Amino acid sequence: MSGEDSAWFDEDAGPLARPYTFTRGRTHVARDDLNMITLVVALRKHHRGELDHAHGRILECCQDPISIAEVAAGADLPLGVVKVLLSDLIEQNYVIFRTGLAKHSSAASPDTLQKVLDGIREL
Amino acid sequence: MEFASSDRMIRPAINATALKILIAGGFGVGKTTLVGSVSEIEPLRTEEQLTERSAGVDDVTGVEQKRTTTVALDFGRITINQELIVYLFGTPGQDRFWFMWDELAQGSLGAVVLADTRRLASCFAAIDFFEERNVPFVVGVNCFDSTQMYTVDEVRGALDVDPFVPVLLCDVRQRESTKKVLTTLLEHIMSLQGHAQRAVVEG
DSSP: OOOTTOOSOOGGGOOSSOGGGTTTTOOOOOOTTOOTTOEEEESSOOOTTTSOHHHHHHHHHTSSOEEHHHHHHHHTOOHHHHHHHHHHHHHTTSEEEEOOSOSSGGGSOHHHHHHHHHHHHTO | OOOSOSTTOOOOOTTOEEEEEEEEESTTSSHHHHHHHHOSSOOEEEEEEEEEOOOSTTTTTTOOOOEEEEEEEEEEEEEEETTEEEEEEEOOSOTTTGGGOHHHHTTEEEEEEEEOGGGGGGGHHHHHHHHHTTOOEEEEEEOSSSOOOSOHHHHHHHHTOOTTSOEEEEOTTSHHHHHHHHHHHHHHHHHHHHHHHHHHHHO
């Protein structure tokens, strides 16, 4: 949480740069199979001039498999913007992704739940 | 704040399964503290634009209205192994709106509702939300100081949760206590699944 030295605005003020500045004004939505915990990883690096700054920044964040929420936090951009940028990178084969759990909690198998339980106990 | 050991960093595989557990409750009840007590990373913050459901505020007009709200989410991570990662998401701000966010509930394994006995009413919205959507949850009564004003049974009675929903006392500043809350949730989810399977077999 922000400390006493925080500026006069807070998160309620919303992002201070217009998010779609970063997506060149495109209004298309991100792939609908991306969510906060979708894991993404870069397939290759980009060469100078291949990508604009925002896309390049996102690509650098996902050199190791990482969730989209972590990419957004690392790049300090809203999730919605990051999903659009990642969608572009996926389309251009810079990034691959894996959607985690399906939409309903029942998708976690008893075996998976047991592993999570054991893992938390061992923390 | 102390975080879970970062020396056991495991590089996840791209085909890993990522799971989400929600941490809900009223403002200032300790959600981010809970996340930080077991997370292997310092809790991160991200912002998401979410669509609110028509909340009935405009019932008079009879017109379905939707609008988007920017919400902040604090989250942490527990890497169980290369193939399994659990993310804990807490909602630090804008609590008056968060129960409208279906997107948050989608794909979540279950939830912890953190309660503060000084302001029990502040977690009613969370309980209603998870009950309506059949998201398994446990209630953690966070004790900020050693003086616990109420018993678990008194809290359970005041919150009017179903008898099968676990209610437990906790101190989420302590990692062991947070672990107990999370393992209780996991056991609860597994027990519900077991019941559902038996119902299918017997049905």
